Amino acid sequence: MQLRMTNQREMILRELKKSKGHLTADELYERVKKYMPRISLATVYRNLEILSDVKMIRKLEISGRQKRFDSELEDHDHIYCVECQRIDNLDIGQKHVELPVGDTHGYTITGRRLEVTGLCPKCQEKIKKTSTKKSRGVAKMGCGSKKCTLNDKQKEVLEAMNKCDGPSASKDIAAAVGKEAKQISCQITALKKKGYIDSPVRCKYEITSEGKTALKA
Amino acid sequence: MQLRMTNQREMILRELKKSKGHLTADELYERVKKYMPRISLATVYRNLEILSDVKMIRKLEISGRQKRFDSELEDHDHIYCVECQRIDNLDIGQKHVELPVGDTHGYTITGRRLEVTGLCPKCQEKIKKTSTKKSRGVAKMGCGSKKCTLNDKQKEVLEAMNKCDGPSASKDIAAAVGKEAKQISCQITALKKKGYIDSPVRCKYEITSEGKTALKA
């Protein structure tokens, strides 16, 4: 087998280099398509695979559903944002990580990879703006059933429901707010407990008059 | 929102604990199915998601196509075998990794994860036996298309195909061999290149006469 430098392959390599790394196959596909509208996604995948086999690029197997590829071959680690999935390089060298010696379960070590997770500057900003507090701790104790303060998310949901005229399904509300349905349904539950919304039909919700007055306040 | 401990959920949790971690959703599904034949794969996925949301289990976002889940919550890292994908725990504590301070690109760090790759003891053995040289360096110089040595996996696949009378799909072969379809299809491709099997119909494969003679040898 021998490699050929086809136009497609060259373009893929060029775009990956240009972007300074960390693209997924289909991001790359979109970029390359601007220059070669007829290129196929499979070609991008195939070439990324081949190029990383021959070590002209590197496959990053970091978290997330899609594989990402990096044009930089030198050893470096990554930091990535838990909010927006942005990925940046990290330049701590091998020297900062002491590999274990005794407790490797008999493995022969061939490499290591350090992933640091965090919040990127932009997402820190975003959260500062929206901040009251994070509503992530979902389960186990009731969500403060009597406290009638609305948090930002709840207010947002309630506003969306106010605009709807009839009873609407939680997924429609989620769509209107532009958030994940899972998160919304939790808010819906909370709002219902507070009496701001009502469920005239199973799985359909409607804002109550209390809800409307609460919104004005 | 409040969680209920249903039988299914309990069973999933129990099996995950029993296995000492690192199972994929469908491995877990297979195990749970022994006790609850009617459980659905979606239920397994749903519960793994929920349980990790409430931090009763941990989602490992390590490399590989499938997500894996861990019943151990304590912070620990992993070592995994590049050959057989087996995963073991690694007990170097946080203390051995110095996090970078100055060059975090403005990120607020929330966590870190170290993955060590290597060869597990079993695979070291295997390679010692099969050793002529690794056939991984695919490109640039010919891949010796004429070298007709079969590795163990290929032999196994070929034998399974020999037992089938008609053309069979790769997933059927995988089932016969009792391995992951993904790994098998790779072997099938290799066998096809060597001329030991043939694909008379799209996605169906059949052993050739060359394949049969190679098996006897």
Next chain:
DNA sequence: CAGTAAATAATAATCTTTCGCAAGTCAAGA
């Protein structure tokens, strides 16, 4: 410059994960 192996486009297939929905289950209230 022709012959050939490698690469491509297009599409189908595959694998993994998630979603939608109807039906089931359970706890709390009427």
Next chain:
DNA sequence: TCTTGACTTGCGAAAGATTATTATTTACTG
């Protein structure tokens, strides 16, 4: 006890990501 609403489940189907197939084109070799 009966009802209700929230939480779950099973099932089937959809979605998302990647890979395989196959006829055709293309880059390199001789």
